[in-house]
Amino acid sequence: xxxxxxxxxxxxxxxxxxxxxxxxxxxxxxxxxxxxxxxxxxxxxxxxxxxxxxxxxxxxxxxxxxxxxxxxxxxxxxxxxxxxxxxxxxxxxxxxxxxxxxxxxxxxxxxxxxxxxxxxxxxxxxxxxxxxxxxxxxxxxxxxxxxxxxxxxxxxxxxxxxxxxxxxxxxxxxxxxxxxxxxxxxxxxxxxxxxxxxxxxxxxxxxxxxxxxxxxxxxxxxxxxxxxxxxxxxxxxxxxxxxxxxxxxxxxxxxx
Amino acid sequence: xxxxxxxxxxxxxxxxxxxxxxxxxxxxxxxxxxxxxxxxxxxxxxxxxxxxxxxxxxxxxxxxxxxxxxxxxxxxxxxxxxxxxxxxxxxxxxxxxxxxxxxxxxxxxxxxxxxxxxxxxxxxxxxxxxxxxxxxxxxxxxxxxxxxxxxxxxxxxxxxxxxxxxxxxxxxxxxxxxxxxxxxxxxxxxxxxxxxxxxxxxxxxxxxxxxxxxxxxxxxxxxxxxxxxxxxxxxxxxxxxxxxxxxxxxxxxxxxxxxxxxxxxxxxxxxxxxxx
Numbered sequence: 001x002x003x004x005x006x007x008x009x010x011x012x013x014x015x016x017x018x019x020x021x022x023x024x025x026x027x028x029x030x031x032x033x034x035x036x037x038x039x040x041x042x043x044x045x046x047x048x049x050x051x052x053x054x055x056x057x058x059x060x061x062x063x064x065x066x067x068x069x070x071x072x073x074x075x076x077x078x079x080x081x082x083x084x085x086x087x088x089x090x091x092x093x094x095x096x097x098x099x100x101x102x103x104x105x106x107x108x109x110x111x112x113x114x115x116x117x118x119x120x121x122x123x124x125x126x127x128x129x130x131x132x133x134x135x136x137x138x139x140x141x142x143x144x145x146x147x148x149x150x151x152x153x154x155x156x157x158x159x160x161x162x163x164x165x166x167x168x169x170x171x172x173x174x175x176x177x178x179x180x181x182x183x184x185x186x187x188x189x190x191x192x193x194x195x196x197x198x199x200x201x202x203x204x205x206x207x208x209x210x211x212x213x214x215x216x217x218x219x220x221x222x223x224x225x226x227x228x229x230x231x232x233x234x235x236x237x238x239x240x241x242x243x244x245x246x247x248x249x250x251x252x253x254x255x256x
Numbered sequence: 257x258x259x260x261x262x263x264x265x266x267x268x269x270x271x272x273x274x275x276x277x278x279x280x281x282x283x284x285x286x287x288x289x290x291x292x293x294x295x296x297x298x299x300x301x302x303x304x305x306x307x308x309x310x311x312x313x314x315x316x317x318x319x320x321x322x323x324x325x326x327x328x329x330x331x332x333x334x335x336x337x338x339x340x341x342x343x344x345x346x347x348x349x350x351x352x353x354x355x356x357x358x359x360x361x362x363x364x365x366x367x368x369x370x371x372x373x374x375x376x377x378x379x380x381x382x383x384x385x386x387x388x389x390x391x392x393x394x395x396x397x398x399x400x401x402x403x404x405x406x407x408x409x410x411x412x413x414x415x416x417x418x419x420x421x422x423x424x425x426x427x428x429x430x431x432x433x434x435x436x437x438x439x440x441x442x443x444x445x446x447x448x449x450x451x452x453x454x455x456x457x458x459x460x461x462x463x464x465x466x467x468x469x470x471x472x473x474x475x476x477x478x479x480x481x482x483x484x485x486x487x488x489x490x491x492x493x494x495x496x497x498x499x500x501x502x503x504x505x506x507x508x509x510x511x512x513x514x515x516x517x518x519x520x521x522x523x524x525x526x527x528x529x530x531x532x
């Protein structure tokens with residue numbers, strides 16, 4: 001469903017991501033992990049067509065992001081990291097606007113907006129102005145906006161940041177349900193979240209993919225937790241960069 | 257086209273869900289209303305006693321009152337226009353909604369036309385205010401149809417052309433104040449350059465000592481340059497047109513002006529694809 005081939009993005013001289021390649025199957029939930037500034041958001045922004053890659057390309061839902069960006073955007077629901085919203089707009093009006101832009105027919109628009117509002121628990125704030133929403137509700141509006149038109153691919157950039165524990169559980173539940181019939185690429189810092197929601201993980205560090213494997217393999221192998229795997233992968237990457245392989249071995253690195 | 261309409265509706269609605277729409281239309285209504293009252297009173301005094309104001313008879317209503325008033329309205333719209341256009345793209349960039357906008361299945365031209373249409377919507381609202389004055393006038397006076405139609409068309413075209421400049425400036429910055437100031441500044445520069453050009457001598461500035469062919473060449477380029485500067489101010493083409501005297505070049509000026517800046521806006525938005 002998502003096929004990334006050698007994506008590279010430079011900001012001036014700095015390579016935000018370098019030669020990133022991976023694959024997400026239809027109906028799979030892929031956890032996209034990495035420390036801050038590892039290139040998660042950059043990769044997601046390229047996949048959603050917000051910024052173009054310097055090199056490489058990706059095929060999302062059967063369309064190339066470079067040659068068919070509009071077709072890709074029709075099939076992708078995107079929740080940006082900072083959840084930008086039009087502050088002065090009422091929630092239901094905002095979602096209706098998104099539905100119109102996404103090409104949901106006039107007759108189905110109301111029903112579609114109702115559906116996503118119910119799914120994301122927004123019915124009680126549907127008449128409120130986005131500016132006055134709490135962080136948790138903003139996050140939900142962002143998610144609702146991504147779900148409109150029922151796109152087959154969902155790209156969610158840190159969907160549970162800033163939520164209270166109860167909201168986190170709710171959102172995770174929603175994502176889990178969505179994972180049954182959608183392809184989801186989910187970035188996060190919160191490792192237990194990945195354990196709960198994702199079938200496969202991808203660890204990126206300083207712009208390069210340092211590890212990827214299924215959660216099942218991970219559980220079956222050593223008794224290592226995801227934390228240990230994450231720290232080992234990141235440490236190994238740093239060590240390789242300095243040409244000090246023994247350090248990586250000492251840190252317990254290796255394939256996932 | 258349907259997508260442009262969606263963008264336009266959202267943009268236009270946001271003028272009136274924030275104070276900016278009311279402020280702009282309110283200020284426009286107040287100033288144009290005062291100006292209209294003042295020029296109407298003046299015309300009334302003149303028509304009672306033309307001789308006192310150096311007129312031989314009661315002056316032409318359209319020429320003395322209506323056309324100057326409409327030209328004034330156009331200038332006024334251009335004056336407060338930066339307030340309408342500065343937010344169009346700069347605000348999206350500033351609050352991060354650009355990310356939302358550019359990841360929706362919208363083409364760049366749909367975004368640009370949608371935004372431009374929304375700004376033109378504000379223009380129509382302001383012209384509706386002018387129309388109220390004109391309706392009151394036509395109740396009392398038999399107004400010449402051509403003056404009315406072309407006068408309003410002039411105000412519209414002049415402002416619409418200018419709004420395209422504002423849209424372009426808004427697309428190059430993420431700060432609304434910068435966008436507004438720059439738009440206003442550019443308009444003022446165009447205006448001043450035009451009056452400066454009026455003082456340029458008509459004669460060829462090349463010295464006699466230069467060879468004749470070269471002199472003629474310089475003179476030719478100078479003439480084009482002078483003519484160009486002279487025609488630059490956005491209200492230059494409005495004065496005659498507001499009287500109902502329509503020249504194709506005046507219409508062409510406004511259409512090309514708008515097309516040029518819409519094109520630049522398109523390029524500016526597209527530049528994200530090759531800039532880091």
